[in-house]
Amino acid sequence: MKDSLQVKYQYYQPGEVNIGGIASQFFSFFEGADFTKHPDLKSDVVPLVMLKKYQHVLSLAFAVKEINENHKILPNLTLGLHVYDSHFDAQITYQNTLNLLFSQKMTILNYNCDMQKNPVAVIGGLDSETSLHIATILVLYKIPQITYCLYAPTTSDVTERSSLYRMVPSxxxxxxxxxxxxxxxxxxxxxxxxxxxxxxxxxxxxxxxxxxxxxxxxxxxxxxxxxxxxxxxxxxxxxxxxxxxxxxxxxxxxxxxxxxxxxxxxxxxxxxxxxxxxxxxxxxxxxxxAHWDxxxxxxxxxxxxxxxxxxxxxxxHSTEVHPFQNFLRIQNPHSEGDGFIRVFWEQAFSCLFPNTEQGIENRKICTGEEKLESLPGPIFERSMTSQSYSIYNAIYVVAHAFHAMYSSRTKPVAVPQYFQLHRFLSGVSFNNSAGDEISLDQKGELRxxxxxxxxxxxxxxxxxxxxxxxxxxxxxxxxxxxxxxxxxxxxxxxNEAVPLSLCNEPCNPGYSRQKKEGQPFCCYACARCPEGKISNEQDMNDCTKCPEYQYPNKERNECLLKDLNFLSYKEPLGISLMILALSLSVVTTFVFGIFIKHRNTPIVKANNRDLSYSLLTSLLLCFLCSLLFIGQPHLITCLLRQTGFGIIFSVAVSSVLAKTLTVVLAFMVTKPDSKIRKWVGKRFASTVVLCCSFIQAAICTVWLCVSPPFPERNMNLLPEEIVVECNEGSANMFYFLLGYLGFLALVSFLVAFLARKLPDTFNEAKFITFSMLVFCSVWVSFVPTYLSTKGKYMATVEIFSILASSTGILGCIFFPKCYIIILRPKLNSKEQLKRK
CATH class of the missing domain: 3.40.50.2300 (Response regulator)
Known part of the structure; x- marks a missing residue:
């Protein structure tokens, strides 16, 4: 029986405690087996060398050298090292793993005549496939394997997972x-x-x-x-x-x-x-x-x-191990224990040694004096790579674990049971010579x-x-x-800028991503945010609404604070309306003063002087109540606005109605045997005013009891402002109030219209007709205008309607009388009255 391959490339350094290794630095030219015929014997021809991977072998040797020189670790033992290569080939990996365990010229399984070469652990391999091939054999003998491959072999492929330790993180x-x-x-x-x-x-x-x-x-x-x-x-x-x-x-x-x-x-x-x-x-x-070096x-x-x-x-993660560079300087291609260095040397320096088996024609002769530090970095690095650092630490992990196991024995054992090393590997923790803490977690992975x-x-x-x-x-x-x-x-x-790697340009703030059909979700179009929404970051999936107290800017990439919207005393419109209301109040007061001064004249006494006083007082209050609609609404102003306006105006219109009825009844009394004589007088006029006003007061009382007005901040009425307004509570009651006023005004208008041609020098019916026509026109146009405006302009419309209708009554009824009193006093006499 012969082995299919006798490998001559190996690194061997004897010691009392041997550590095995399977490196991966050679590519060999082998034909794959197709299982249709007996495979040919693989010949160990000169392989191609992955030159930087040779550093892995040197890091193993360097770690062993450091440990043997350190009297704090295994002081009474020397470490040995035996390394083969995987050749990135499964068959050779299996073969060389067996060679580590049964080191005869011919591999005989389970038979070893040189127990000193039996490894306590094996370091390897570079990739998950090689690691799995090694583990398949080592797990049978419970020999620990410390791998430095990034990807772990599939757990199900390893019979006993606890035999495999990894000098790399998860x-x-x-x-x-x-x-x-x-x-x-x-x-x-x-x-x-x-x-x-x-x-x-x-x-x-x-x-x-x-x-x-x-x-x-x-x-x-x-x-x-x-x-x-x-x-x-x-x-x-x-x-x-x-x-x-x-x-x-x-x-x-x-x-x-x-x-x-x-x-x-x-x-x-x-x-x-x-x-x-x-x-x-x-x-x-x-x-x-992390494979890449x-x-x-x-x-x-x-x-x-x-x-x-x-x-x-x-x-x-790695830290520079400075003594490693000195170790590289002493490497000699004529080393007897290192069977890898000659083939590495020849390929790294493109030369041949004189005793090589290959022809040396047209090839440079290797002198052995070439320096590793002269090689460029992509071929060979002098500083320890991260993979070499992992291998370096792997040797120390085995050494510390074996030291702990050896120290725990009370009596020396000729042939230690190396499977016992597992429980010491699981808890190993130390600081290496570079100052890094090295420890393995419960899964056997490096922390x-x-x-x-x-x-x-x-x-x-x-x-x-x-x-x-x-x-x-x-x-x-x-x-x-x-x-x-x-x-x-x-x-x-x-151009030294951070590159962008996007399927398309990002959507700027103010836009949101819009999916493209049939494209990955990273490929999208940009759609402008709809009205009322913003996006303040790039590539937002959807636009978001601003809080109620904020609104989007024009670019729709930021929310701005809403201003309070109410008719203020500080703005021009509010100031103008306030001045107008006060001016009309002054005019009304001036007219009132004229009437009081000339109270005993016929023109003042005609049509019930007390009704004129009542009407002037109510008009003065009407002008002043318009001021309740200016300024920020509060609870008191909201309660008084509409109710005060409604009751005061009902008194004014009731006074006008009473005046009109007084004119009509006055002419009816002059007829012989009139039965309504007893109704003519101050009591009749007062009764009309009180009864009509009481009905309006009752409507306002019910309103205040059932659903009173209250101040409210309407966030949604205007997009960029918070409308501070009085919520009417019950809109129906507000329209009942206006409807009742309209009813009184309409009755006054009809009665005055019928009495306009009665013969009387001081007959007010024609003037009352015009005043009620103005009053009704103003308030009929008020309703659609009021409903079509928003915010502070609703208050403006109502103030204007109050001032306009009140001015209409004041002007149509009292200005003609004032004209006679002041400018035509001769007409203000009993003779003139009798003449008519």
């Missing part, structure tokens, strides 16, 4: 960080790229679910085709061209990439193929997952790193966050990694995500 923290990053920059129109495998599908589906919950739309989703080995990329030319065309034509400025090694290699090849010999430049912001391999020709200038990536890194590239293929933010799930809710946009370098096409 991947959900990275998804959450991506959403927060997109929200921070208001990027709502993005593309997604991933490998077309289960891991890529999980990446896409998780983001799709999160994006739908957070108002982010996916412009495109592209999956890279899976190849059985690296040489298959040439068979996917059409697929790569289609993917690159999508990237170029898409309006999305942001592209999220599940940036594992295969994905980034394919993406670089796709961009290179499309540009026919030079990398096509895209005005895209690349947002990479910006590597450039020698076999990717004409690679232009400028395409990734300004990219943002998540990275497992840590992600750094957000901005990648700045230069034409000479050098680059800078600038930490611009942090996603820390351990922090308080308001500090879990932080990013400093001021120190981010963007692609030159964006």
């Amino acid at each position: 991947e959900m923290h990275q998804y959450t960080g991506m959403v927060k990053l997109l929200h921070h920059f208001q990027w709502k129109w993005v593309g997604i790229m991933a490998m077309g495998d289960d891991k890529g599908e999980k990446f896409v589906q998780t983001l799709e679910d999160l994006f739908s919950q957070n108002d982010i739309c996916i412009a495109f989703t592209r999956r890279m085709p899976i190849q059985s080995n690296i040489l298959d990329v040439v068979n996917f030319y059409d697929s790569f061209m289609n993917i690159t065309t999508t990237l170029i034509e898409s309006t999305a400025k942001v592209c999220l990439v599940s940036a594992d090694a295969h994905m980034m290699l394919d993406l670089q090849v796709a961009l290179n193929l499309h540009a026919s010999g030079s990398m096509v430049l895209l005005n895209k912001v690349w947002v990479m997952t 910006f590597s450039m391999e020698p076999f990717v020709q004409y690679l232009d790193t400028q395409v990734f200038h300004g990219a943002l990536s998540f990275a497992i 840590a966050g992600f750094d957000i890194v901005n990648w700045v590239t230069f034409p000479n293929n050098s680059f800078l990694k600038v930490k611009v933010g942090r996603m820390d799930p351990q922090a308080s809710l308001d500090r879990q995500f932080f990013i400093d946009a001021n120190i981010i370098t963007w692609q030159t096409q964006f």
Whole structure:
């Protein structure tokens, strides 16, 4: 029986306690098995090296070296290290995992003649597939596995989940960080790229679910085709061209990439193929997952790193370990324990060692004096990458756990039961040499966050990694995500401004989003807010109404405070009406004074002098009661406005009616044997005034008892003002009041009209007819005008009607008499009366 593959590439450092490792730095050219024939033996030819991944092996060796030199950890034991490579191939991963456990030239399961090489734990692998292949074997022997892959293997694929520990935070923290990053920059129109495998599908589906919950739309989703080995990329030319065309034509400025090694290699090849010999430049912001370490391999020709200038990536939180750079300087390609360094050296420096199995014609000879620090950053970094930092901490986790287990024993055991290490791994917690606290949670995941890194590239293929933010799930809710946009370098096409990635221009304040049929919800039209509503932010789904005490401005992007609307003494209209009312009051008082002064003259005594006094008094009060309608309404003014006006006007119109009836009855009394003589006199006139006024007073009393007026702030009557008004309580009672006044005025008008031609020098009937005609005309036009106005103009209309109707009565009845009294006193005599 022979193994299908005897791997010569390995790193071995003996020790009393051995730690195994499965690295992922080689791509080998193997044909996949199709199960139609017995598979050929895989030959261990010289592989292609993912050069930056060699640092993972060196970080393992460096951590072991530090621990062995530290007398506080395992002081009586030395750590050993045995590392194989996965070659990104399932069969080789299984083979090399078995080689770690049963290290003979021929692998015989469950048989090991060299117990010193038996590992207490295994570090690996780089991706979830490799980690799953390793776990499938290690779980059978209960050997702890510490992986540094970002995506965890599916729990159902591992028989015993407790055997797997992860030196990375939960991947959900990275998804959450991506959403927060997109929200921070208001990027709502993005593309997604991933490998077309289960891991890529999980990446896409998780983001799709999160994006739908957070108002982010996916412009495109592209999956890279899976190849059985690296040489298959040439068979996917059409697929790569289609993917690159999508990237170029898409309006999305942001592209999220599940940036594992295969994905980034394919993406670089796709961009290179499309540009026919030079990398096509895209005005895209690349947002990479924490797999990415910006590597450039020698076999990717004409690679232009400028395409990734300004990219943002998540990275497992790391701190610079300065002694690591000194460790790199002492690396020697002739090291006997490191079986990886020679092939790395040859491909990194493009040279061959003299004793190589390959031909050395036209090739530079490797001297071994080349310096790692001379290699450009995309090929090899001197500072420890985030993945190397995770591997470095993984060694320390195993060492601290084993130290705790070893210290807990009262007696040394020749062959320790390494499955007991699990309970010490679960609670491990320490501070590493860089000062970071390292601990695992109950799920076996690292309690840590992600750094957000901005990648700045230069034409000479050098680059800078600038930490611009942090996603820390351990922090308080308001500090879990932080990013400093001021120190981010963007692609030159964006002119150093934060790029926008939207399906369309945002809707400005004053507009709301309107869905486009058949388009994603991030693609929309902008509709102006309807009257009465505003939007004060960009991209609002709907406009909102202002509070009752506010109104929208013309742009409909802000609510302004409404002014109070009432007829004020301070505004010109209020001042004018007040002056007019007071002036008419003065005129009425002046007329009253004339009548009192000439009270014994015939023209004053005619038609009942007391009725004239009563009418003048009521007219004076009518002019003054109009002032109740000016100023901000209060409870007292609201109660007195209409009721006072109604009762006072009823007295005035009743006095006019009594005057008219007095004229008629006076002529009827002169007839012989008149039976109504007893009704003529002051008592009759007073009875008419009191009875008519009492009815109006009764209407007002019922009104005040049933539904009295009250002050009210009407928020909705006018769009930009709060109308401070008197709510009439019962509008019907108000119209009953007006109707009764109209009835009295109409009766007065009819009686006066019939008596207008009676022979009398001082007959008032014709003047009363004109006064009642004016009165009725004013109040008939008042009703439609009052109902068609709003706010303070309703009070204005009523004041005008009060003043106009009162002035009509005053002018038509009293001004002719005043004219005679003052200017034609000769007509004011008994002789003139008898002559007529």
